[in-house]
Amino acid sequence: xxxxxxxxxxxxxxxxxxxxxxxxxxxxxxxxxxxxxxxxxxxxxxxxxxxxxxxxxxxxxxxxxxxxxxxxxxxxxxxxxxxxxxxxxxxxxxxxxxxxxxxxxxxxxxxxxxxxxxxxxxxxxxxxxxxxxxxxxxxxxxxxxxxxxxxxxxxxxxxxxxxxxxxxxxxxxxxxxxxxxxxxxxxxxxxxxxxxxxxxxxxxxxxxxxxxxxxxxxxxxxxxxxxxxxxxxxxxxxxxxxxxxxxxxxxxxxxxxxxxxxxxxxxxxxxxxxxxxxxxxxxxxxxxxxxxxxxxxxxxxxxxxxxxxxxxxxxxxxxxxxxxxxxxxxxxxxxxxxxxxxxxxxxxxxxxxxxxxxxxxxxxxxxxxxxxxxxxxxxxxxxxxxxxxxxxxxxxxxxxxxxxxxxxxxxxxxxxxxxxxxxxxxxxxxxxxxxxxxxxxxxxxxxxxxxxxxxxxxxxxxxxxxxxxxxxxxxxxxxxxxxxxxxxxxxxxxxxxx
Numbered sequence: 383x384x385x386x387x388x389x390x391x392x393x394x395x396x397x398x399x400x401x402x403x404x405x406x407x408x409x410x411x412x413x414x415x416x417x418x419x420x421x422x423x424x425x426x427x428x429x430x431x432x433x434x435x436x437x438x439x440x441x442x443x444x445x446x447x448x449x450x451x452x453x454x455x456x457x458x459x460x461x462x463x464x465x466x467x468x469x470x471x472x473x474x475x476x477x478x479x480x481x482x483x484x485x486x487x488x489x490x491x492x493x494x495x496x497x498x499x500x501x502x503x504x505x506x507x508x509x510x511x512x513x514x515x516x517x518x519x520x521x522x523x524x525x526x527x528x529x530x531x532x533x534x535x536x537x538x539x540x541x542x543x544x545x546x547x548x549x550x551x552x553x554x555x556x557x558x559x560x561x562x563x564x565x566x567x568x569x570x571x572x573x574x575x576x577x578x579x580x581x582x583x584x585x586x587x588x589x590x591x592x593x594x595x596x597x598x599x600x601x602x603x604x605x606x607x608x609x610x611x612x613x614x615x616x617x618x619x620x621x622x623x624x625x626x627x628x629x630x631x632x633x634x635x636x637x638x639x640x641x642x643x644x645x646x647x648x649x650x651x652x653x654x655x656x657x658x659x660x661x662x663x664x665x666x667x668x669x670x671x672x673x674x675x676x677x678x679x680x681x682x683x684x685x686x687x688x689x690x691x692x693x694x695x696x697x698x699x700x701x702x703x704x705x706x707x708x709x710x711x712x713x714x715x716x717x718x719x720x721x722x723x724x725x726x727x728x729x730x731x732x733x734x735x736x737x738x739x740x741x742x743x744x745x746x747x748x749x750x751x752x753x754x755x756x757x758x759x760x761x762x763x764x765x766x767x768x769x770x771x772x773x774x775x776x777x778x779x780x781x782x783x784x785x786x787x788x789x790x791x792x793x794x795x796x797x798x799x800x801x802x803x804x805x806x807x808x809x810x811x812x813x814x815x816x817x818x819x820x821x822x823x824x825x826x827x828x829x830x831x832x833x834x835x836x837x838x839x840x841x842x843x844x845x846x847x848x849x850x851x852x853x854x855x856x857x858x859x860x861x862x863x864x865x866x867x868x869x870x871x872x873x874x875x876x877x878x879x880x
Contacts, residue, residue, distance in 0.1 A: 394572055394605030395580045402540075402567055403604045404472035407433055410606045419602075421627055422462035422611035429606070432466060435523060439463070440470035440533070442526035446517075448500060450475025450534050453546065455499035455514070457481040457591070458506065459613040463519040464590045465599045467503060472544065472563075475534040479546040479558075480591025484856040493556040496755065497546055540564060546753060547593055549689040549798065558753035559761075561692045565748035569597070570604045573718050575683050575697035576631065577658050580606065585623060585632040587612040588796075594662070594685070597693050598633060617645035625651040631658045636666040637795040637827045639674050646677055656680040658700065662687065662796075667825055668710060675703065686715035686782070690761055690768050692750050695721045695743055696782065713781035714774065720746040723782050725775060730763055738775045740788045742767040792821040794829045797858045804861065807854045808833055813842050818870050819861065833861040834870060842866055 397409045410419070411433035419429045427435065448454065456467055456478055471478045479497045481490065483506065494514060502516040540563040547559045572578050584602050586609055588595035602609035610627045612620055615638060623629060634642065639661070646653070656678055662685035675682055681700030687693055696715030706712055717723045722744040725733045733739040744767045751758040761768060771791065774784040792799045801819035808817035816836040824830040835842055844864045851860040 394570060394578060394601050394607070396570065396604050397606065399570075402472065402563065403570060403600060404436075404469050406604045406606075407436065407469055414606070417606075418608050419606075420462045420465060420609055420611060422460070423613045425462040427462055432462075432469075435463065435466040436469035436473065437531055438523035438526045439467050439519065440474045440476075440526075441531040442517075442522035443470060443476055443501070444474060444532060445525075445527060446501060448474070448476050451477065451543070453477045453479055453497055453499045454501045454503060455479045455481050455494065455497070456503040457483045458504050459483060460586065460590055460595065460611045461519075461613060462611060463523075465603060465609070465611075467519065468545075468590075468596075468599070469603065473531075473533045475542060477543045477546060479548070480589075480596070481548070482589070482591055482856065484858065486854060486856060488854050489556075489856060493548060493558075496556060497548075497558055497753065541748070545596075545692075547596070547689050547692065548591070559689050559692070560751045560753045560758055562748060562751075565692065565750065566600075568747040569693045570600060572601055573697050573699075575699035576660060577681065577700075578605065578607070578631065581630070582657075583608045583610060583628055583630045583655075585610045585612060585620070585627075585629040587615050587620060587633045587638070588635070593687060593689050593692050594633060594694075597687075617641040618649070621645055621649075621651040621653065624653050624656060628655040630655055631660070632656060634659055634661045635796045636661055636670075639666060639670050640826045643670070643673055643677055653678050653680075658683055660685050662694070668712070670825070671703075671712075672707060675707070684712070684715060686784075688768075688770060690750050690770075691743065691745060694718065695745065696723065698781075702781075711783075713777065714784040715782050716780060717782070723776065724767065726767075730765065730767075730769075735776055735778065738773055738785060741770045741772040741774045741782065741784070743770060744768075792819075792829050792831060794821070794824070794831060794858060795827045799831060799859045804831065804833065804851070804855065804859055807851055808835070808847070808861075810854075811847060811850050813838055813847055813850075816870055822863065830862045831859065832863040832865065834865045834867050836867055836869055 396406055410429040415430035416428050419432045420427045454476055479499055502514045503519055504516055505518055542563055543560055544563040544566045545561050549557050584598055584607055586595050586598050590596055599609055610623055610629055658681045660683045682703045683700055684698035685694045686696040696717045698715050724742050725739040726742050727733055727739050752761050771787055771789050772784055773786045773788050774782050776782055790801050804819045805817045808814050814835055815838050818834040820832050821829040822832050848860055
């Protein structure tokens with residue numbers, strides 16, 4: 383297969399490709415009402431049940447006075463109601479905003495101020511801390527007057543807002559990215575690299591508020607594919623789901639691979655149904671990847687994407703993984719159709735092949751927009767490209783090789799962490815005179831958060847400092863390692879604590 387053919391589009395097998403996803407679900411419910419659509423903790427919904435739940439949630443939102451164009455927030459671990467809520471919002475024109483359930487109230491406040499939701503749909507109550515009215519999804523559906531639902535027509539060229547995603551961006555402050563309906567419809571395709579067909583059963587481990595989980599549930603909803611929803615990412619639970627539900631396609635973060643290998647070695651499961659494992663959002667040790675390929679005996683596909691595209695923009699297919707199995711390093715990705723990846727200098731000018739620079743992306747699909755208090759803004763540069771903040775180079779076959787970040791972002795377990803945000807919290811502690819946050823390579827998480835601390839006094843209680851950080855930061859942002867120093871920048875280390 384030549385490079386230009388490698389990631390050809392293979393449309394998800396939709397009932398009617400010209401229909402938006404919310405109408406696709408309705409057709410699946412009519413043509414195959416008793417087939418399973420979603421398997422999640424405590425729920426095994428057929429297409430008919432998914433369609434009914436979606437309508438009930440839609441009616442419940444409308445009864446609370448929400449109208450097309452207004453926003454709601456939702457949060458929580460992956461469950462069956464979240465894809466149903468997505469469909470409900472598309473049917474009513476209400477715009478959903480997924481919130482990372484691990485964020486603290488201090489982190490939530492600026493996010494909610496930015497996106498301005500009228501309601502929070504969630505099990506865990508943030509209402510007392512944020513002042514936002516909250517309702518649990520079951521109550522929202524149960525109390526709805528189902529016969530009063532008013533749906534909104536949605537042709538595929540519709541450019542009204544469809545969803546808002548949140549990303550930490552390059553500054554640590556919350557950034558909102560808005561996807562319009564025509565852009566959503568354009569992304570209902572997957573490349574050949576994922577090997578999707580009508581019999582695929584998708585294990586979705588990435589959270590639905592993240593574009594990775596969101597994209598896979600869209601593939602399943604549009605194509606009538608069964609989705610197996612993982613609410614937790616413990617290795618034992620994921621492997622049990624593969625064995626019990628006959629999973630064919632799985633999403634795994636690089637940080638999961640080591641733990642999955644250990645679990646499978648200690649207690650082997652039947653994973654013979656697996657046809658493809660997609661992974662991304664961080665680097666993988668070559669030794670770990672080789673062991674995973676040997677242990678699970680299936681195709682592996684590396685995925686490269688970002689919130690600003692609301693989907694993957696490149697895939698490194700199983701063929702390349704097999705062909706380069708003995709190589710010391712794999713490239714990161716090969717661009718998907720309609721995607722052009724370029725390497726630029728600090729001024730945005732193109733660099734020659736093989737030279738390292740900033741990765742910028744040109745996408746022929748409708749763009750994702752930035753959302754500010756003053757309204758939507760364009761994220762493209764003057765040449766119509768998306769600056770990614772990643773550093774990389776392109777080889778003679780057209781493969782992209784990533785080497786780091788142009789900014790200071792730390793990527794740990796697939797989550798973006800800005801050092802300045804963590805430093806700001808550390809510097810608020812009475813134990814800290816000055817702090818500098820950095821990362822170290824970690825085999826399991828890709829990178830781990832570390833902090834050099836200049837203390838007030840001679841001793842720092844690192845456990846107490848960790849507890850202090852957890853009060854103000856999501857757990858993945860809290861330093862795992864502290865280095866106590868006399869002054870910044872780097873000087874003699876007094877002691878190290880983990």
